[in-house]
Amino acid sequence: MKATRALEALNFFVADVQAGIGPFLGVFLQARGWGTDLIGTVMTIGGIAGMIATSPAGALVDAIRHKRALIVVAGAMTVAASGVLWVSHDYWMVAASQVATAITGAALGPAMTGITLGIVRQRGFDRQFGRNQVANHAGNVVAAALSGWLGWRYGFGAVFALSAAFGILSLIAVAMIPANAIDHDIARGLGADGSTGDAADVKVSGLRILLQCRPLIVLAAALALFHLGNAAMLPLYGLAIVAAHQGEPSAFTAETIVIAQLVMVGAAMFSYRLIRWRGYWWVILVTFLALPLRGLIAASVIQQWGVWPVQALDGIGAGLQSVAVPALVVRLLEGTGRVNAGQGVVMTVQSAGAALSPALGGILAHRFGYPAAFITLGAISTGSLILWLGFGAGLRHVCRARGDIDDDTVNARPVES
Numbered sequence: 001m002k003a004t005r006a007l008e009a010l011n012f013f014v015a016d017v018q019a020g021i022g023p024f025l026g027v028f029l030q031a032r033g034w035g036t037d038l039i040g041t042v043m044t045i046g047g048i049a050g051m052i053a054t055s056p057a058g059a060l061v062d063a064i065r066h067k068r069a070l071i072v073v074a075g076a077m078t079v080a081a082s083g084v085l086w087v088s089h090d091y092w093m094v095a096a097s098q099v100a101t102a103i104t105g106a107a108l109g110p111a112m113t114g115i116t117l118g119i120v121r122q123r124g125f126d127r128q129f130g131r132n133q134v135a136n137h138a139g140n141v142v143a144a145a146l147s148g149w150l151g152w153r154y155g156f157g158a159v160f161a162l163s164a165a166f167g168i169l170s171l172i173a174v175a176m177i178p179a180n181a182i183d184h185d186i187a188r189g190l191g192a193d194g195s196t197g198d199a200a201d202v203k204v205s206g207l208r209i210l211l212q213c214r215p216l217i218v219l220a221a222a223l224a225l226f227h228l229g230n231a232a233m234l235p236l237y238g239l240a241i242v243a244a245h246q247g248e249p250s251a252f253t254a255e256t257i258v259i260a261q262l263v264m265v266g267a268a269m270f271s272y273r274l275i276r277w278r279g280y281w282w283v284i285l286v287t288f289l290a291l292p293l294r295g296l297i298a299a300s301v302i303q304q305w306g307v308w309p310v311q312a313l314d315g316i317g318a319g320l321q322s323v324a325v326p327a328l329v330v331r332l333l334e335g336t337g338r339v340n341a342g343q344g345v346v347m348t349v350q351s352a353g354a355a356l357s358p359a360l361g362g363i364l365a366h367r368f369g370y371p372a373a374f375i376t377l378g379a380i381s382t383g384s385l386i387l388w389l390g391f392g393a394g395l396r397h398v399c400r401a402r403g404d405i406d407d408d409t410v411n412a413r414p415v416e417s
Contacts (some may be wrong), residue, residue: 003119003181004128006173008135010071011112013170015139016147016163017075024147025085025098026235027242027253028156032089036239038319040232040362042091046098047231047355051348053106058344061110064189067118070111071174074104079167086160109347110340110369111221113326115177118187122334126272126327133268139166140261148163148254189330189339209338210345215398216332218391220339220349222288222384223325226354229381230291230317232361233298233374234260238311240302240370256307263315264322271323280328281392287317287324288384299371328399 029039063068081100084093112132120128145164150158210216238253273285294313297306326343333342357377364373388395 016143050102051351144257231357247379264319267319
């Protein structure tokens with residue numbers, strides 16, 4: 001099997017592993033008497049742990065030459081952490097499980113980015129990462145559909161068993177990627193000869209890379225506001241429908257995931273063409289536009305059919321971002337040797353918003369009701385639009401697609417503030 005095909009297979013199977021039981025956590029805990037406020041806070045604890053871990057994880061990926069082993073260890077620990085939920089429903093045990101899942105999940109993103117870059121190089125990254133995300137979202141569709149059916153037919157225990165099965169298959173897939181197919185210098189954003197070009201004397205942390213690159217600061221801040229509004233939307237909408245007795249918990253949660261992930265497959269599939277056509281700035285702008293509308297619809301339609309427009313908008317936003325954001329970071333930091341550290345620190349900033357979102361959404365829903373929570377979350381996310389449009393003039397130039405850049409300017413370095 002070609003290394004790129006094995007990489008796509010890994011993305012397919014790791015989809016169910018990366019987030020543990022993911023959106024099923026809310027309905028799983030709700031069925032055991034947990035309130036939305038407690039569910040939100042325990043998810044926030046995990047989110048904070050992931051936020052803290054992402055920047056060191058990116059730096060670790062840059063530093064090590066055993067990226068495949070890192071994926072094996074992270075995947076195994078994620079499956080084990082999910083299994084803890086089945087053994088104990090104690091608050092702090094559940095919180096510990098979410099912390100472990102978040103920390104190991106934080107390592108998987110930069111590791112997958114680094115391996116992809118090391119295999120296909122900078123020129124092939126946008127196209128291959130798009131293919132990776134198509135496989136990843138397809139894996140989420142299959143896993144969610146199977147989880148919904150198994151949960152309905154056999155109970156939540158079958159959902160945990162499925163996660164373990166996907167974990168084993170992901171280990172097989174990573175073993176099929178030849179170790180010598182990964183150029184570890186290219187994987188961290190260095191030149192083919194291991195040099196950093198103009199940035200040769202820059203030996204800096206991911207945080208300093210962020211602070212030296214104004215477009216990266218704006219991107220990270222906009223993503224933080226976006227995820228502050230977005231992260232709680234899916235679990236809250238599932239809880240709202242179940243609380244209104246509009247659907248069976250496992251089946252409905254699976255339906256929400258499948259709809260969004262099917263749209264994400266299509267969005268990821270066309271993302272490379274959209275980036276080549278309009279550039280990164282316009283593609284990311286579309287994702288920011290989708291969320292306020294999604295919040296308004298979620299507040300207005302708390303019925304089972306409402307999942308279609310709500311999750312379709314989620315699919316457009318998340319599907320395009322899953323390709324455009326990592327590709328833009330690679331584009332901005334090419335030649336620094338700190339690509340994955342940069343990915344990690346951007347993920348840290350956006351994770352700050354994502355970590356606070358479940359607690360904020362859970363408290364709002366508990367005190368004021370689900371519609372107020374959805375409207376507030378959608379309104380908060382408009383901050384990402386304000387930032388992206390406010391700095392649009394400067395961003396559009398550096399966010400051009402790679403094909404729009406002359407060959408003698410491809411080896412770009414961070415734009416200093």
